Amino acid sequence: MAIYTIFSQYYHYFLRGTKVTVALSFFTVLLGSLLGSILGVMRLSKSKILSGFSKIYVTIIRGTPLLVQLYIVYFQLDFLTYPRVIFFGMDLERSMPCMIALSLNSAAYVAEIIRAGIQAVDKGQGEAARSIGMTPSQAMLTIILPQAIKNILPAIGNEFVTMIKETAVVQYLGVTDLMYNNGIVTTATYNPLPCYYISAIIYLILNLVIGGGINVFERRLRSSD
Secondary structure (H helix, E strand, C coil): CCHHHHHHHHHHHHHHHHHHHHHHHHHHHHHHHHHHHHHHHHHCCCCHHHHHHHHHHHHHHHCCCHHHHHHHHHHHCCCCCCCCCEECCEEHHHHHHHHHHHHHHHHHHHHHHHHHHHHHCCHHHHHHHHHCCCCHHHHHHHHHHHHHHHHHHHHHHHHHHHHHHHHHHHHHHCCCCHHHHHHHHHHHHCCHHHHHHHHHHHHHHHHHHHHHHHHHHHHHHHHHC
């Protein structure tokens, strides 16, 4: 079968998988950003315990394959029960362990982005805040972090683009993402190559759209400086 013929007959599988892929990526980056922000601040803490924990966490996560982390989290949390609820096309019973594993992975990279963003802020900003009586925590929350966030938001957007592709591993745990539905169509047609071309095009379109949005956002940030 030609690519067009397969897509015209089975497009609903690809669209359903795309919806799950985008939703899973979005919530993963959202949760990963929250945890990564905490880890990034911990990394810069004067407490050796907090800084050391953050550094070890980032080293372990960045030094091991995502697929291995996915299986570890899935089997480690097999004692938990998840609701049989369909949320944005995702079956939470299967998706929640994957979302947790992907968020933990994303947090390590976001933590480094946050750390770099904070360190890019002029040290004089923090010193000025403390000179008017602010505590280090107040200076971080009200002066330094708002400026850092403006610098790191484009990088967080790039993390979203990366996660769109990384979520392909969840197919191995039965999450009905794009690649899982690709497998269904491949089995039905006995013609894998066109199916992979279609999936590749969908991933490319998603990343081009998101990347274009990130570029527009960056230009607006630069124009506001």
